[in-house]
Amino acid sequence: MxxxxxxxxxxxxxxxxxxxxxxxxxxxxxxxxxxxxxxxxxxxxxxxxxxxxxxxxxxxxxxxxxxxxxxxxxxxxxxxxxxxxxxxxxxxxxxxxxxxxxxxxxxxxxxxxxxxxxxxxxxxxxxxxxxxxxxxxxxxxxxxxxxxxxxxxxxxxxxxxxxxxxxxxxxxxxxxxxxxFWVQVKKRLILVIFILLIAYFGTIYITRQYEKGLSIFRNRVHKLDISEEEKRVFSPELMAVYNEVVKAKEMVVDNERKYQRDITEKILRAQEQERKRLSRELHDGVGQLLYSILVTLKLVENAKKECRIEEQINVIEGLTNSSIEEIKRIALHLRPSSLDDLGLISSIRSLVERYENTFQIKVDFKIVNFSRRLEPELETTLYRICQEGLTNIAKYAETNKAFITIELAKDEIQLEIADRGKGFNTIEAASGENNGLGLYGMKERTKLFNGIFRVRSKPGEGTAISVRIPI
Ligand SMILES: Nc1ncnc2c1ncn2[C@@H]1O[C@H](COP(=O)(O)OP(=O)(O)OP(=O)(O)O)[C@@H](O)[C@H]1O
Ligand SMILES: [Mg+2]
Structure with missing residues (x-):
């Protein structure tokens, strides 16, 4: 063109x-x-x-x-x-x-x-x-x-x-x-050519001016800054374009704000849920246990008279041990210390072990060429993705087998969590209003590391979540 x-x-x-x-x-x-x-x-x-x-x-x-x-x-x-x-x-x-x-x-x-x-x-x-x-x-x-x-x-x-x-x-x-005749023609022809030359160079001059104006306009549009005075200089057509650009820009800013609001809301909601869960666990788990200890101590007080102290102390010991176990379990879920001490692979392995015991789902965990430690935040991200992926399988897939493959390729990490269970419609899930945070969180975490996050799933054909993060 x-x-x-x-x-x-x-x-x-x-x-x-x-x-x-x-x-x-x-x-x-x-x-x-x-x-x-x-x-x-x-x-x-x-x-x-x-x-x-x-x-x-x-x-x-x-x-x-x-x-x-x-x-x-x-x-x-x-x-x-x-x-x-x-x-x-x-x-x-x-x-x-x-x-x-x-x-x-x-x-x-x-x-x-x-x-x-x-x-x-x-x-x-x-x-x-x-x-x-x-x-x-x-x-x-x-x-x-x-x-x-x-x-x-x-x-x-x-x-x-x-x-x-x-x-x-x-x-x-x-x-x-x-x-x-020719003398007359020449006289006129010279005049005609002269006029046409003026027309031609005039056109070139005008188009140059127009181009110059356009480039100034482009600059102004780029900065989104046209003074009142310039508005009178630019033609109405250009100003119409400018107004459209301003409108589009406002829309982008608006969307950005909405997006930010959305994210903040989701984060706050997630935080709230996590706090609720923690409070429930503390209340139902540790709280109950500590309450039992308190009750048992009261019993010890009474038992002093009946000389059944040893028996009660055993009970308190048991309860205290249970409390410690419970607190450990909660702490592990919040952030496994093994992640810092033993590294990603060992942590996933113990996650898998606990998962298999809890949900009766067998996990086929494959590690390809993975011999080094990664930066702590990246390890946490991969661990969290495994955790969420496995939890989703337990919640929705209706299967008794899951697959995790983690590979350290030349310049990227590839992680896949898959099942051959129920599957779901990814398009519907993405457009649904009451979406959970799991998939979204995984995607956001991957994006923080400039990685690619992909979900492949179809009803009846299982689900595969793949993450690729460059290193
Ligand atoms: N492995 C899977 N098999 C079948 N469906 C799945 C699987 N993983 C996710 N889904 C579907 O995708 C939806 C979104 O999952 P996501 O993890 O984002 O949310 P959630 O698990 O419902 O909530 P949250 O993770 O916030 O507790 C789920 O409601 C479920 O329908
Ligand atoms: Mg989930």
């Missing part, structure tokens, strides 16, 4: 070409006709001029020399008329002119190259005959032997006592007409 600038330039070039072609084919064609028409008029005035100059010199000269033969008569007339013809020729050197005598049926004088005594009879098809008949001027365009070229000219009747006694004529060679 061409840029607007290129398109305007192309358009101008096309317009210029068509204008020049149009000028030639219409205007100049007309112009040629006008020039030819002018030449007819001019030759007519020359013919008339010749007529008046010859006044009183021709046919009547022959009146008393009627004994001469035709050739002698023509020669005599030639001699008499030639000075007049020469006079006219001197004033109009490009034009040919002359006189046909009707009586002698011959040209009796013409310029500029005439040899006295030549006998030039009127041809049978000469238009002079039409003039004799119509007594009117006759325009012609024909080949002239005497001028050896195409000529345009006129025959003009010479009338004495109401009778046509001959014709004067004048003509001009077409090559000369063409020269006249």
């Amino acid at each position: 061409l840029s607007i600038k290129r398109r305007i330039h192309l358009l101008v070039i096309i317009i210029i070409s068509f204008t020049i072609i149009g000028m030639f084919s219409f205007h100049f064609f007309d112009y040629w006709n006008v020039i030819v028409e002018n030449e007819y008029k001019k030759t007519k005035s020359i013919a008339i001029l010749l007529d008046t100059q010859l006044e009183g010199t021709y046919e009547d000269l022959l009146a008393d020399t009627s004994t001469l033969n035709k050739r002698e008569k023509v020669r005599l007339l030639n001699k008499k008329l030639q000075p007049v013809i020469n006079n006219v020729t001197k004033s109009f050197p490009e034009y040919g002119s002359g006189y046909y005598s009707k009586k002698l049926q011959s040209i009796v004088a013409f310029g500029p190259n005439f040899e006295a005594g030549e006998l030039l009879d009127i041809q049978a098809n000469s238009p002079a005959r039409i003039v004799y008949k119509t007594k009117k001027s006759y325009q012609f365009k024909a080949y002239s032997q005497t001028r050896n070229s195409q000529v345009v000219g006129i025959y003009h009747p010479v009338i004495r006592h109401g009778e046509v006694i001959g014709v004067t004529w004048a003509n001009i060679a077409l090559t000369d007409v063409f020269e006249l």
Whole structure:
């Protein structure tokens, strides 16, 4: 797709070409006709001029020399008329002119190259005959032997006592007409080319200005900052674009805010749930145990009298041990200390062991090429993802087998947690309003490490969660 600038330039070039072609084919064609028409008029005035100059010199000269033969008569007339013809020729050197005598049926004088005594009879098809008949001027365009070229000219009747006694004529060679035409064309052509050049460079100048304006506008849009004054300078179309951009930007900011709000809300909700769970566990687990210890201590107090202290102390020991176990269990769930001491693989292994015992789900745990420690936050992330993945399988998959594969490839860690259980519709789950936090949390944790998180699942075909984190 061409840029607007290129398109305007192309358009101008096309317009210029068509204008020049149009000028030639219409205007100049007309112009040629006008020039030819002018030449007819001019030759007519020359013919008339010749007529008046010859006044009183021709046919009547022959009146008393009627004994001469035709050739002698023509020669005599030639001699008499030639000075007049020469006079006219001197004033109009490009034009040919002359006189046909009707009586002698011959040209009796013409310029500029005439040899006295030549006998030039009127041809049978000469238009002079039409003039004799119509007594009117006759325009012609024909080949002239005497001028050896195409000529345009006129025959003009010479009338004495109401009778046509001959014709004067004048003509001009077409090559000369063409020269006249070309001089005029050149004058106009230079003007036309000059105007078109101005149009072309004007267009280039305007498109440059436009581009400059556009680049300033682009800058302003980039910064989203157009002053009131500039608003008047930029065209309404650009301002419309600008307003759209501002609107879009506001929308993005709005969405961002909404997104942030959403996340905060989810985090707060998760925190709240975790606190609830902790409080429940403390209340139901440790709280109950400690309460039992307290009750048992009361019993010890009473037992002092009955001497059953040893028995009660055993009970307190048992309860205290249970409390310690319970607190350990809670602490482990919050953050296994083994993660810091023994590393990720061992921690997952003990998670798997506890999981298998609790849920009666067998876990196929595969470790490929995993021999080094990772940074603590990354280890925690992978551990949490395993934890959540396994919990989801226990909650939803309705299966008795799970798979975990963890691999340290050349430049990334790949973790997959899969089952062949119930599966679910990932699209529906993603668009559902009451989504849990598990999958979302896994994804967010992965994103923090610039990793890729993917869930593949279909109803009836199991679920696979894959995490790839570059290192
Ligand atoms: N392994 C799985 N098998 C079948 N369905 C699953 C599996 N894992 C997740 N799901 C489906 O995806 C949904 C979203 O899971 P997610 O872990 O995000 O939320 P949750 O487990 O319902 O809540 P939370 O994890 O916040 O306690 C679940 O409600 C469940 O329908
Ligand atoms: Mg979950």
